[in-house]
Amino acid sequence: MPTNMMEWGFVLVFFLLPGTLGAWVAYTKGRNPLLWFLLNGLFAPTVMITFFQRPLRTVEGHYRQCPKCGEFSKWRETSCRFCGTGLS
Numbered sequence: 001m002p003t004n005m006m007e008w009g010f011v012l013v014f015f016l017l018p019g020t021l022g023a024w025v026a027y028t029k030g031r032n033p034l035l036w037f038l039l040n041g042l043f044a045p046t047v048m049i050t051f052f053q054r055p056l057r058t059v060e061g062h063y064r065q066c067p068k069c070g071e072f073s074k075w076r077e078t079s080c081r082f083c084g085t086g087l088s
């Protein structure tokens with residue numbers, strides 16, 4: 001366990017920061033936030049994987065899946081950016 005402020009700062013920057021960021025991004029993509037918190041926290045470069053991976057499912061307020069082609073678009077978009085199908 002960390003014993004002084006500097007070590008706590010180290011833990012914060014190199015574990016909690018990427019961990020929390022990864023957990024949030026994973027959550028918006030319908031993935032397991034705890035799993036990605038641990039993975040991104042322990043190995044920060046995996047945050048890039050979290051950012052670029054596809055959402056697993058429609059997540060209200062973040063992503064919706066096109067009923068026609070199955071691709072994901074941002075929640076605020078009104079038509080699929082891959083096939084143009086209207087989303088509602």
Ligand SMILES: [Zn+2]
Pocket residue numbers: 066067068069070071080081082083084085
């Ligand atoms: Zn589509």
